[in-house]
Amino acid sequence: MKKLKQVIFLVITAFAVVFTSCTKEGPTGPPGADGTNGIDGTNGVDGTAGCVSCHTNDSELTIKTAQFEYSTHFIGGAQHVGYANYAGGSCSMCHSHNGFMKAVEDGTNYGGLHPEAAAMSCYTCHQIHTSYTRDDYAMHYTDAVTLYLNENENNVFDGLVVDGTNQYADPEGMTNTCIKCHQPRHRGDSQPDPSQEGTIVISDGAAAHWGPHYGAQGAIFGGVGGYIGTTDPTVPSGTKGHHSCKSCHMSSFGEDYSIPKTGNYGEYIGGHSFKMADAEGEPVFTNCNECHTERGATIDLPGIMAANEVLLEALKADLLAIPMIDEEGHLLGGTWTHQQLAAYWNFALVKNDHSYGIHNNEYTQSLIIAARTYLGTN
Numbered sequence: 401m402k403k404l405k406q407v408i409f410l411v412i413t414a415f416a417v418v419f420t421s422c423t424k425e426g427p428t429g430p431p432g433a434d435g436t437n438g439i440d441g442t443n444g445v446d447g448t449a450g451c452v453s454c455h456t457n458d459s460e461l462t463i464k465t466a467q468f469e470y471s472t473h474f475i476g477g478a479q480h481v482g483y484a485n486y487a488g489g490s491c492s493m494c495h496s497h498n499g500f501m502k503a504v505e506d507g508t509n510y511g512g513l514h515p516e517a518a519a520m521s522c523y524t525c526h527q528i529h530t531s532y533t534r535d536d537y538a539m540h541y542t543d544a545v546t547l548y549l550n551e552n553e554n555n556v557f558d559g560l561v562v563d564g565t566n567q568y569a570d571p572e573g574m575t576n577t578c579i580k581c582h583q584p585r586h587r588g589d590s591q592p593d594p595s596q597e598g599t600i601v602i603s604d605g606a607a608a609h610w611g612p613h614y615g616a617q618g619a620i621f622g623g624v625g626g627y628i629g630t631t632d633p634t635v636p637s638g639t640k641g642h643h644s645c646k647s648c649h650m651s652s653f654g655e656d657y658s659i660p661k662t663g664n665y666g667e668y669i670g671g672h673s674f675k676m677a678d679a680e681g682e683p684v685f686t687n688c689n690e691c692h693t694e695r696g697a698t699i700d701l702p703g704i705m706a707a708n709e710v711l712l713e714a715l716k717a718d719l720l721a722i723p724m725i726d727e728e729g730h731l732l733g734g735t736w737t738h739q740q741l742a743a744y745w746n747f748a749l750v751k752n753d754h755s756y757g758i759h760n761n762e763y764t765q766s767l768i769i770a771a772r773t774y775l776g777t778n
Contacts, residue, residue: 450532467672468522477520484517492517494581494615497524504541504580509548525577541580542573545618549625553589557634562622570644575621578645584612584619584749592741594774595630600741604733611731611745616752621645623763626749627742628770641760648758649674651687683758705756711768712756715747718777739774746771 454461468474477495484496492499492511497518499511522528527538544563562583564575590600590610602610612625619625623637651670669675669684678684685701719725724732724744729751731744746767750756757764772778 453532453534454536464672465522467668470668471673471675473520473674481517481519484511485513485515489513490585497521500524500581501540509546509551509583509585539572539574539577542576544573545576545579545583547583547619547625548585549583549612549619552586552591554591554593556591556593557625560619560622560624560636562618562624564621564644567644568642568647570646574646575644579618579621582615582617584614584616584625584752586610586612590741592627592736592738592745594627594633594739594742596738599735599737601735602731602733602741607731607733611748612752614752616749617755617759619749620753620755620763621759623760626746626763626767626770627774628766633742633770637763637766639760639762639766648687649676701758704761705758708750708757708761708764708768711765712747712750715743715768715771718772718775719744719747722775743771743774 481496484492484499486495489499489512490510492514493503493509494500494511495517496511496514497520498514499517500520501524502514503509503511525539527536527540530536542565544561544565547557547560547562549557550560562576562579563573564570564579565573567575590602590606592600612619616625621641623639623641625634626637627633628637649670650672667673667675667677667679669678670687676683683702683705688701716725716729720727722740724734724736724740725747726732729748731748736744750764750767753759753764755764769778
């Protein structure tokens, strides 16, 4: 029985092999119908779509860049970026791109220390390459400026704020971008108060940089930061420059400030050069005259400057006679009364503003008159 089963198994296996070897694959059948198409994906954005909104085949960006590279902000900024880390980083807000950005981000007037401080560039004022659209021309800072002077340790100055929003031709507050750096800087406890008697000792080492450090334009424009009278002598004056920084310093043809009024001045005037003087150093009032003469507001701007320069020279002569200053106008070390130091402070504030009243004529004259009153020479 066992042998019979084995024979049957061998026979079945043999048949399986024979039938398998006889089976042949037939021709390929016709293709089936196409399946339903899938849903198209969202088209991607062209790689240069954002770039070309600014980097177009015209000269706008090239002209603005050329103007800026001719400006004191660019040339002087590169020369003086080394000051950024002086005084524990208190200079870096205005002497470096890094410091300005830190101060803006922190909401302070302190830029901090930056071992690799970079000079001012387009990126300092504008939000370049943030959205990769023309919105990147927006400013980093347009808020009202709380002045650095408020940080003096004896609280002689307090609550000083300057806001350039909605000034002439500047509803966005671009003027505040300028004021953020163009403001006087002074810290410590040697701030005079002409309402008080007594004296303050200023050492020879401290004297050269004592006072409203250089960027006086924002304070003069806002009518704050100086001394007038002896009752609340540092209270804001209530006067204010009626124009904006850009309406004069960026005067140009075209709404985008791309074509400066070069004329026959031998220099860029306005635009992103920010310049207001010709090759001989003479002020150019081309844009100012559009309102101050052509539209009937006949104000003698050169006359205002000349008159205030005479007043300032008279104050300088008073200070030299003490003697309290050197020929360059720097304070000398010594023991000075509050009134004498307040007079010097006003002198330095007006001198460092450089506009001789154009930024704020009423306040400029008030500061000079108050200073000469403190000295008893008015």
